[in-house]
Amino acid sequence: MLRPALLALILTGATLPAFAQPPSETVPLLREIKEWVVGCDNLRNCHALSAPSGVNEEDDSSLTLHLWHQAGPQGYLRLRFDHRGEPVDLSTLLLDGQPLGLALTRDLHVELDDQAGDPEVQSYGVIEDASARRWLQRLRNGQRLQLPGDEQAHVSLSGLSASLLLMDAVQGRVDNVTALARPGKGAANEVPPRLPAPVLRKFVSPPPLNAQEQAGLVAVALKAATPEEGGSEAKAGALTAQQAMTVARYDCAAYNCEYDVNSRQRQAPYTETPLNVQPLPLDGAALQGSVWYDEASGTLSYFYKQRGIGDCGGAGSWVFDGERFQLSEFHIMPRCTGVASGDWPALWSTTPAP
Template sequence: MLRPVLLALLLSGTATLAQAKPETVPLLREIKEWVIGCDNLRNCHALSAPSGVDEEDYSSLTLHIWHQAGAEGYLRLRFDHRGEALDLATLRLDGQPLGLELTRDLHVELDDQGGDPEVRSYGVIEEAAARRWLQALRDGKRLELPDDKDAHVSLSGLSASLLLIDAVQGRVDNLTALARPGKGAASAVPARLPTPVLRKFPGAPALTAQEQAGLVAAALRPITPEVNGTGGEPEASAGALTAQQAMTVVRYDCAAYNCEYDVVSRQRQAPYAETTLQLESLPLEDAALQGSVGYDPATGTLSYFYKQRGIGDCGGGGVWVFDGKGFQLSEFKMMPRCTGVAYGDWPSLWSTAPAP
């Protein structure tokens, strides 16, 4: 018979092993005032996102934290401020100045990718500096800019978010952990998962005018007034997939800023019979091809962008690339909270490498 102390130790060890079971990725989670996304490689991104829906919950200041998977994965912080230029050196943590050691780590970032000119970014790009910031913020409650009543970051949920990232990346109690650093060697951190490499789109002969007309007519045929509902006139487009197949996309039953779509692969010749559409599934249960959908025959890409509200600062989006047989998922992002963050800064849940 096992002694009580030995039994307790065994049970404790079992609980530890159970807790160490890695999280399934991709992962998207909301923890208090934060949203966390980890992609298929276990790279993670946490961003501040007020959970309330009232205007007083809006914040013009967003804090992003990126931690790449693997022992040497980079750590980076970035503040985005929407509005007039303000000096982030004036940031207050629970009403107190941050101090020179932290504010000198902030570097103004120039936007060279055509982003919103009203958004100004300030990065903390060195590993040691980013860890100093997280150490200071973990036990705090609120960051704010005294000259902008809307510029604030709630730190409620930050520690739990960092612990989740550590768990996803196998860093709990490791020297490289963000929430709870321990004595574990960096070499013990699991390597980043292999990046899926996309197969090339082989291209296809462009549709003739006759093929275009026939495919569009075939695609529109099932969209009866009953199916279309109260939306305007349905619209259809067609593009080549292969020498024998084409893609048709029909937009119908539009309401506000989203529409219904019928996406079908067909034979290029009459009677334009439907063929099996091989589309790699989105890796989260609540994600779907919806919102605004388009196919580009020049690049073989099918994409969607779903907006939860008109300005497009929340929802989902994805891109697939056709390889001659089926569509490979190339990109997938989701943002469950509407906080003014543009699509490019939504959590990335699927990462790939372009075809060589």
């Protein structure tokens, strides 16, 4: 049986919308689509990047294509290639065995700053909106980008079109002139505005721990941690005039450790107090891998590596506001493809305290 709304459209001769789903999805969002990974943060800013899904060494690539589309009617569009290894000439790129041509490659500009501090990564950006759209229009119908003579320097385009459509849906652009996958006649000003960024409440620096407080807190934290493999280590830092943080590390594997993270009274017997930490989105597992607290800024951070070189995993940080740790940023990369942590998709963005 036809639903009433659908029957009314048919009877009136109206056309069904080109995209049947809602104009946006719940954010933050992380999705793997064939040979691509898409992440959209809490503001609806989206980042898609090529990421081979294979687990064999021959599936690895020294070339990664990033796409960023900021939310909102005037949100910027940017495209960037990262190449790991010796400098290359991207003007020779082949799309399905055919040269891309000067009309596209002349828009590539070498970026001088090292990506994520890695001097072995060379980046080539397309920073103008119209130029980036010309690139995507060409690439959407292709299968593979390849540097001639270099089997390791390739980008699979399988999943690119679906990734662009997902980004459009998240940002409410489907059938809009600003859409990447399915542009239409909708005016740019009809695109929903970017969601407001949470404003972090300020951390008020307390008196630092004195030597006696440091020694007592570390001793209690070490006693509470139960090492199973390897030795344990603990550090302490001030939270407020009455409270302190203790971070005890134990049971380390090859490149990740377990941690016992607590807030405690600064005076003996250093009793535990409630630790209020804003949960990570998407059921992210926090406070593992490497964990540290910076008492100068009131920042609690973690970095988790899925493998030793640290090109996949999760990372996040929180800022203490006197009562709770507010989530400041969160990045995640589910596939190990050589992408440095500074270029992992951001799933949570905030505005610093004024």
